[in-house]
Amino acid sequence: MSVNVxxxxxxxxxxxxxxxxxxxxxARALAAALGxxxxxxxLGRADLAxxxxxxxxxxxxxxxxxxxxxxEAYERALLxxxxxxxxxxxxxxxxxxxxxxxxxxxxxxxxxLAAYVSALEIDGGAVVATAQxxxxxxxxxxxxxxxxxxxxxxxxxxxxxLGAAGAGPEVVHVAPPAGLGALRMSLRSVVGPDGGDIDIxxxxxxxxxxxxxxxxxxxxTVQELADALGAPLSASRPVVDAGWLPKSRQVGxxxxxxxxxxxxxxxxxxxxxxxxxxxxxxxxIACNTDPGAxxxxxAHYGTTLDLFDLVPELVDKVRG
Amino acid sequence: xxxxxxIKAVPDLVEEIDLAADETGIDREYLTFVxxxxxxxxxEEALLLKDAGGAEVxxxxxxxxxxxxxxLYTALAKGADAAVKxxxxxxxxxxxxxxxxxxxRAALLAAYLxxxxxxxxxxxxxxxxxxxxxxxxxxxxxxxxxxxSVVIGVEVGGGSATVRQEFAGGRSHELQVQMPxxxxxxxxxxxxxxxxxxxxxxxxxxxxxxxxxxxxxxxxDGLVVRRVHRPEASGKAEMMxxxxxxxxxxxxxxxxxxxxxxx
Numbered sequence: 364m365s366v367n368v369x370x371x372x373x374x375x376x377x378x379x380x381x382x383x384x385x386x387x388x389x390a391r392a393l394a395a396a397l398g399x400x401x402x403x404x405x406l407g408r409a410d411l412a413x414x415x416x417x418x419x420x421x422x423x424x425x426x427x428x429x430x431x432x433x434x435e436a437y438e439r440a441l442l443x444x445x446x447x448x449x450x451x452x453x454x455x456x457x458x459x460x461x462x463x464x465x466x467x468x469x470x471x472x473x474x475x476l477a478a479y480v481s482a483l484e485i486d487g488g489a490v491v492a493t494a495q496x497x498x499x500x501x502x503x504x505x506x507x508x509x510x511x512x513x514x515x516x517x518x519x520x521x522x523x524x525l526g527a528a529g530a531g532p533e534v535v536h537v538a539p540p541a542g543l544g545a546l547r548m549s550l551r552s553v554v555g556p557d558g559g560d561i562d563i564x565x566x567x568x569x570x571x572x573x574x575x576x577x578x579x580x581x582x583x584t585v586q587e588l589a590d591a592l593g594a595p596l597s598a599s600r601p602v603v604d605a606g607w608l609p610k611s612r613q614v615g616x617x618x619x620x621x622x623x624x625x626x627x628x629x630x631x632x633x634x635x636x637x638x639x640x641x642x643x644x645x646x647x648i649a650c651n652t653d654p655g656a657x658x659x660x661x662a663h664y665g666t667t668l669d670l671f672d673l674v675p676e677l678v679d680k681v682r683g
Numbered sequence: 684x685x686x687x688x689x690i691k692a693v694p695d696l697v698e699e700i701d702l703a704a705d706e707t708g709i710d711r712e713y714l715t716f717v718x719x720x721x722x723x724x725x726x727e728e729a730l731l732l733k734d735a736g737g738a739e740v741x742x743x744x745x746x747x748x749x750x751x752x753x754x755l756y757t758a759l760a761k762g763a764d765a766a767v768k769x770x771x772x773x774x775x776x777x778x779x780x781x782x783x784x785x786x787x788r789a790a791l792l793a794a795y796l797x798x799x800x801x802x803x804x805x806x807x808x809x810x811x812x813x814x815x816x817x818x819x820x821x822x823x824x825x826x827x828x829x830x831x832s833v834v835i836g837v838e839v840g841g842g843s844a845t846v847r848q849e850f851a852g853g854r855s856h857e858l859q860v861q862m863p864x865x866x867x868x869x870x871x872x873x874x875x876x877x878x879x880x881x882x883x884x885x886x887x888x889x890x891x892x893x894x895x896x897x898x899x900x901x902x903x904d905g906l907v908v909r910r911v912h913r914p915e916a917s918g919k920a921e922m923m924x925x926x927x928x929x930x931x932x933x934x935x936x937x938x939x940x941x942x943x944x945x946x
Contacts, residue, residue: 506910
């Protein structure tokens with residue numbers, strides 16, 4: 364058992380993800396507090412180790428099944444890495460890969476897991492996580508008991524560490540486990556984003572709607588405002604899952620990350636997954652009837668007026 | 684083909700959430716509970732598979748979840764073939780800050796699925812309060828089954844399932860997975876169907892909800908909740924007051940100052 368902190372690197376098309384650097388930044392702070400080092404597990408693409416300057420050690424596993432993310436392949440390879448390196452703590456993204464692997468690793472590696480983590484600290488040797496639950500309305504401060512633990516971290520909640528550790532990380536290789544040759548799943552194809560629709564990530568101004576819109580018919584009201592402003596209509600996940608707007612208009616963790624000059628949010632409460640996608644907007648103006656809505660924690664201006672009262676007035680004023 | 688859909692009752696997030704006096708959980712007494720939205724998507728995906736090629740869809744809930752009868756009857760009204768309520772959770776009350784924690788939930792469901800195996804387990808990728816991690820992959824780990832989460836479409840044929848797994852930015856992977864398997868659904872191929880209240884009442888009158896005691900497996904050490912609290916009002920947003928017309932005027936002023944409204 365070491366006192367090191369390990370991060371699972373995520374990569375797409377040969378690029379280590381921005382979120383990975385956020386994980387490494389947090390891992391470095393924790394490793395310093397524990398007196399350990401920062402290790403990064405890099406699966407399938409040892410050639411990307413050069414992008415992981417801020418890590419102390421990069422642990423590579425090479426196998427054809429690991430070239431793209433396949434849940435079972437990653438799980439088996441990572442369990443092998445965990446068995447050999449025995450870190451004190453494993454940090455994963457609270458996005459697809461963390462949601463996919465976290466709880467299974469918790470069972471197989473026999474370590475407690477905290478999800479939706481927005482802050483982590485070492486308190487007298489104990490690992491203490493703050494998790495945002497119930498759509499960000501409640502924070503839970505939890506201790507991960509025992510000698511190892513797993514945390515899945517919300518994107519955007521931690522600063523990215525782009526610094527390089529002097530001579531660059533030490534690169535070590537772990538032999539691929541035999542289980543990679545007998546997987547119960549295989550990758551058939553990689554599908555890129557749908558093209559053709561407006562690119563909301565390129566807009567200067569976004570008019571965005573959430574659950575508070577209540578019905579598809581009500582979208583017309585907000586569409587009218589978007590038209591008057593010449594801005595695209597975007598949405599949080601519930602609106603897209605209901606089929607009221609296409610996926611290409613979704614802002615958030617499973618949609619697109621946007622940073623327009625102004626983001627107008629109507630009826631969006633501000634679940635962590637949504638905030639991750641828009642908190643870097645230059646200005647955020649939020650309208651939500653719940654004064655406790657988390658969206659007001661990132662907005663610059665807010666109002667608790669009913670959107671159905673406010674939006675028609677906005678349309679009138681914009682049209683002059 | 685037998686598809687089991689575990690569903691969970693979660694607090695309706697439209698309502699204000701009160702905290703328990705000892706600050707280790709939420710006060711559940713006056714809350715309304717609804718089906719976890721991802722579980723509603725999972726049920727829809729299972730019913731779409733039934734519509735397409737025939738499958739037996741069984742909705743399963745925990746007896747300890749508030750309002751679970753109503754949610755299971757709604758599943759029957761939507762087209763589930765059977766609904767089962769599992770007992771066997773600790774009688775001492777919820778084990779997590781807002782209900783039965785995922786580890787205990789998964790242990791009960793694993794005991795049920797050991798006794799009555801499924802070809803596919805389809806459930807929501809996450810729930811709003813699964814502090815100790817998500818159900819699908821924990822359940823799969825206990826059952827030693829392959830699993831895929833954040834799935835946006837399932838098709839079945841020839842003993843395997845083909846699923847679309849979604850990543851940020853609209854990218855996805857198509858994976859072929861041997862059955863039996865556990866799938867965590869992010870969204871169904873279409874919006875969840877609606878069950879009229881009359882049909883839910885019919886389902887209630889017809890009974891059809893069975894109760895089953897399962898031996899709980901040990902779930903291992905969980906998290907120790909030190910306290911729960913509300914996010915500190917960051918006080919970041921400057922709140923605009925006045926009539927709708929006045930606030931609209933302020934907003935248009937902000938946009939005009941940035942050249943985003945002409946004139």
